[in-house]
Amino acid sequence: xxxxxxxxxxxxxxxxxxxxxxxxxxxxxxxxxxxxxxxxxxxxxxxxxxxxxxxxxxxxxxxxxxxxxxxxxxxxxxxxxxxxxxxxxxxxxxxxxxxxxxxxxxxxxxxxxxxxxxxxxxxxxxxxxxxxxxxxxxxxxxxxxxxxxxxxxxxxxxxxxxxxxxxxxxxxxxxxxxxxxxxxxxxxxxxxxxxxxxxxxxxxxxxxxxxxxxxxxxxxxxxxxxxxxxxxxxxxxxxxxxxxxxxxxxxxxxxxxxxxxxxxxxxxxxxxxxxxxxxxxxxxxxxxxxxxxxxxxxxxxxxxxxxxxxxxxxxxxxxxxx
Amino acid sequence: xxxxxxxxxxxxxxxxxxxxxxxxxxxxxxxxxxxxxxxxxxxxxxxxxxxxxxxxxxxxxxxxxxxxxxxxxxxxxxxxxxxxxxxxxxxxxxxxxxxxxxxxxxxxxxxxxxxxxxxxxxxxxxxxxxxxxxxxxxxxxxxxxxxxxxxxxxxxxxxxxxxxxxxxxxx
Numbered sequence: 129x130x131x132x133x134x135x136x137x138x139x140x141x142x143x144x145x146x147x148x149x150x151x152x153x154x155x156x157x158x159x160x161x162x163x164x165x166x167x168x169x170x171x172x173x174x175x176x177x178x179x180x181x182x183x184x185x186x187x188x189x190x191x192x193x194x195x196x197x198x199x200x201x202x203x204x205x206x207x208x209x210x211x212x213x214x215x216x217x218x219x220x221x222x223x224x225x226x227x228x229x230x231x232x233x234x235x236x237x238x239x240x241x242x243x244x245x246x247x248x249x250x251x252x253x254x255x256x257x258x259x260x261x262x263x264x265x266x267x268x269x270x271x272x273x274x275x276x277x278x279x280x281x282x283x284x285x286x287x288x289x290x291x292x293x294x295x296x297x298x299x300x301x302x303x304x305x306x307x308x309x310x311x312x313x314x315x316x317x318x319x320x321x322x323x324x325x326x327x328x329x330x331x332x333x334x335x336x337x338x339x340x341x342x343x344x345x346x347x348x349x350x351x352x353x354x355x356x357x358x359x360x361x362x363x364x365x366x367x368x369x370x371x372x373x374x375x376x377x378x379x380x381x382x383x384x385x386x387x388x389x390x391x392x393x394x395x396x397x398x399x400x401x402x403x404x405x406x407x408x409x410x411x412x413x414x415x416x417x418x419x420x421x422x423x424x425x426x427x428x429x430x431x432x433x434x435x436x437x438x439x440x441x442x443x444x445x446x447x448x449x450x
Numbered sequence: 451x452x453x454x455x456x457x458x459x460x461x462x463x464x465x466x467x468x469x470x471x472x473x474x475x476x477x478x479x480x481x482x483x484x485x486x487x488x489x490x491x492x493x494x495x496x497x498x499x500x501x502x503x504x505x506x507x508x509x510x511x512x513x514x515x516x517x518x519x520x521x522x523x524x525x526x527x528x529x530x531x532x533x534x535x536x537x538x539x540x541x542x543x544x545x546x547x548x549x550x551x552x553x554x555x556x557x558x559x560x561x562x563x564x565x566x567x568x569x570x571x572x573x574x575x576x577x578x579x580x581x582x583x584x585x586x587x588x589x590x591x592x593x594x595x596x597x598x599x600x601x602x603x604x605x606x607x608x609x610x611x612x613x614x615x616x617x618x619x620x621x
Binding site for chain 1: 478479480481482483484486487505506507508509510511512531532535536545546547548549550551552553554556557559560561562563564566567
């Protein structure tokens with residue numbers, strides 16, 4: 129068994145809104161091994177980005193514990209957290225708003241190195257390190273004094289990646305890192321992320337709504353629906369043998385760029401229900417074709433059904449018991 | 451729901467042609483499936499022709515009969531759905547297919563098109579795709595390709611198919 133790098137236990141994050149408590153993340157547990165890529169998928173508003181931010185403590189969890197390399201980090205103070213940021217970094221979705229428009233490429237990449245006192249400001253060592261990072265992510269040297277607005281989305285995302293890598297982290301939350309990019313650029317960035325992972329032994333929590341991207345890049349995939357994990361399995365297993373009715377509908381809804389695979393499509397009724405003060409019971413019950421009485425009363429737990437395959441559904445549980 | 455309202459507005463006057471510009475790009479997949487299904491049914495019911503503008507080849511495969519692939523302001527390949535998906539010809543079209551992660555086949559690494567889209571105010575000379583094309587030769591910088599017919603209904607703009615240059619590998 130490989131070394132565990134991250135463990136989250138019973139994470140909850142509620143936001144207070146005028147209409148009531150918004151349950152963005154409502155009791156999520158998972159564990160990640162060193163060097164693994166865990167894909168976190170779900171539709172907009174299901175809480176996947178919130179999880180990423182809570183793990184890095186960019187948001188404080190309402191409840192629950194986060195362990196990084198067996199150390200409980202949920203209670204660390206600001207100073208201890210700064211130290212930890214060297215090991216845990218994030219790549220943001222929007223390469224347009226996540227870069228300071230007043231800083232040049234080299235200043236953006238150098239900023240974490242200066243904040244963490246790794247190199248002194250304005251010396252040749254810093255310059256060398258910035259150029260090394262630019263080279264690592266495939267940014268041409270001549271762009272060193274360029275500003276973000278002069279560059280296209282793909283290059284900006286490369287800056288975001290270089291900045292995340294500057295502190296030589298072990299763990300990176302990649303929050304929709306390719307969603308804003310065109311497919312040909314998207315493919316370039318995905319290849320870069322995979323190369324860097326091999327080279328530097330990185331662990332990725334890869335958050336996305338794009339199921340073909342997640343299958344391509346992940347070892348394991350967790351599917352989220354309204355603040356809860358509904359299914360978690362190795363990537364191939366999930367696509368071959370999805371068990372949760374939501375996962376099945378989600379997978380069948382992807383338009384496949386091939387004319388040979390004519391699949392039965394499961395079209396879901398309705399839209400996502402509100403995450404504000406949710407009623408007890410399975411969050412998916414209202415849209416589920418198989419919902420039983422029980423589904424509206426009790427919360428299904430995420431349980432292992434073999435092969436590292438976990439699912440939270442009473443239907444699956446009952447089938448297994450019979 | 452909002453997109454349904456927009457579709458209703460567009461269909462209000464019973465048009466014979468509907469232009470749908472990225473109608474589902476902002477939507478989640480389960481909602482996208484609902485809207486595509488709705489558009490398909492309405493099109494059959496009212497016998498409306500549709501131009502669907504999209505960057506998603508998956509949606510093309512499920513919705514369209516014919517496909518025109520555009521690059522830098524030009525249609526560089528035009529074919530029926532079957533021809534384009536089974537037998538893409540233009541190096542750009544082939545590159546697009548290589549860039550999409552597949553749900554059906556596992557590949558270690560994607561094969562992206564190198565480089566970036568050209569600046570539309572300063573397009574490259576000759577074939578606009580030549581700076582990014584792995585088959586490009588000197589003549590591609592000078593000569594603009596004209597439409598070549600591959601077979602009935604399948605057209606492509608590339609010097610390879612005019613017989614001017616050789617492809618570097620079998621396309």
